[in-house]
Amino acid sequence: MSARPADRLTCPTCGEPLVFEILDDEKFLVAWSCVTCGLIRTTEPA
Numbered sequence: 001m002s003a004r005p006a007d008r009l010t011c012p013t014c015g016e017p018l019v020f021e022i023l024d025d026e027k028f029l030v031a032w033s034c035v036t037c038g039l040i041r042t043t044e045p046a
């Protein structure tokens with residue numbers, strides 16, 4: 001199955017839902033972090 005909601009990501013390491021935090025709303029830079037294992041990913045759309 002390839003169902004992947006665009007507004008919700010899950011941690012690739014532990015599978016927990018990631019919480020997102022807006023770092024810079026002008027550049028639309030968003031950080032996704034996992035509260036379980038501490039993984040942090042940032043997205044910066046072109």
Ligand SMILES: [Zn+2]
Nearest residue numbers: 011014034037
């Ligand atoms: Zn995790």
